[in-house]
Structure formats: structure tokens, C-alpha cells
Amino acid sequence: MFKRAAKFAIILAVALSVGLHWVLLQSVAWTGMFVTFAQQTTLSAAFTKTFNGKNPCRICKLVREGQQSEKARDSILPLVKIESLQCATALVLTPPAPFSPPTSPDQAASPRAESPPSPPPRAA
Numbered sequence: 001m002f003k004r005a006a007k008f009a010i011i012l013a014v015a016l017s018v019g020l021h022w023v024l025l026q027s028v029a030w031t032g033m034f035v036t037f038a039q040q041t042t043l044s045a046a047f048t049k050t051f052n053g054k055n056p057c058r059i060c061k062l063v064r065e066g067q068q069s070e071k072a073r074d075s076i077l078p079l080v081k082i083e084s085l086q087c088a089t090a091l092v093l094t095p096p097a098p099f100s101p102p103t104s105p106d107q108a109a110s111p112r113a114e115s116p117p118s119p120p121p122r123a124a
Contacts, residue, residue, distance in 0.1 A: 029057055
């Protein structure tokens with residue numbers, strides 16, 4: 001239950017930060033305008049009248065004002081310059097040395113010098 005609420009809260013926060021609430025409100029406004037105009041005129045005329053921008057409703061005006069106030073508020077915020085650290089040296093990758101099997105007995109594993117324990121150990 002808590003995970004579902006946390007996921008919903010994150011999705012809501014992202015949606016609000018991106019401005020999807022204005023899209024939702026504008027969609028509601030356009031739907032209401034289209035329904036109202038469709039009752040008075042033909043569907044094509046209602047569609048044209050809804051989206052031509054000459055007949056905004058209350059919600060359309062509210063959305064426009066809200067978007068403009070957000071833009072004005074965003075333009076007031078100072079820009080912060082992020083400075084990055086310079087890399088001291090470049091990373092150089094070199095291939096490993098080629099493998100060569102041992103050629104002399106000195107390089108190979110020497111045989112065992114001690115003999116096995118006498119008597120052999122018993123299994124437990």
C-alpha cells in the first residue's frame with residue numbers, strides 16, 4: 001500500500017513539475033467548449049470555433065494566465081553556473097602482454113619433493 005502511494009506521489013510530482021496540469025486543464029476547457037459549441041452549431045463549426053483562439057472560455061484564460069506567471073517566475077530565477085573539475089591526466093588503456101607458455105623446466109611447476117604421509121589418513 002505504501003509503495004503504491006509513493007509511486008503515485010512521484011508520478012504526481014513529475015507531472016506537476018513538467019506542467020502537465022496545464023495540459024489537463026486546457027483539455028478539459030477544450031472539451032467543454034466543443035460540447036457547448038456543438039449544441040449550437042455543426043460539428044465542423046464547433047471544432048473551428050473551439051480551436052481558433054478567438055473565443056476563449058474562463059478556463060482557457062486561467063490556463064494562459066497561469067502559464068505566463070510560471071514563465072515570469074522562471075525567468076526571475078538566477079542561473080547558476082556549474083563548474084566542473086578538470087581531469088589531471090587522460091586515461092590511457094594499454095593491451096595486456098601476449099601470453100606465452102613456459103618453455104624451460106625452470107619456469108614450469110617443479111615435481112613434488114616430499115612423499116605422501118605414511119600411513120594415509122583415515123576417513124572420518
